[in-house]
Amino acid sequence: MPYNKNKQQSFQAAQQGATDAFDAYENIVKDGADYGSQLKHLTEEVNEAYQQINNALENASETQRQRLEQYQRDLQKIVNDVNQSNT
Template sequence: MPYHKDKQQAFQAAQQGYEQAIQANGTALESSADPDYATKQQQFEQELSEALQQIDNALEVASEHQRMQLRQYQEDLYNLRKDLY
């Protein structure tokens, strides 16, 4: 049972990180004319890095179904990163 709990906790952490990165991206995009844009952009980049790390960690213990969802999160975040540069 602890192994199952670890998988679920890792997945939930990755999911939460993904959602926070998406939210930070939206905040940064909304404030592109704002003087704090650079700060919000840095916050997004930090959230993005943390989310990708959480996803990598979760992939190590994920079930097949979780793995598919985590890979989708990963792809979405890489696309957001690509759009930045």
């Protein structure tokens, strides 16, 4: 039973991490005075989400794995968008 509980907890942590990163991205104001600090916060959220997702992938069920991989793709879109905006 602890294995299943840990699996669910790690999935939920990854899910929350991804949600936090998506929220930070949605709230960024590209022409705002504090864009730099918002970008730093976004970077931290994305990095933390990636770590949580990678941890959850170690013992995820197939359904969880598909969702976690979608989170990875969505986070990569955010990274690509931010990188294109800053070039």
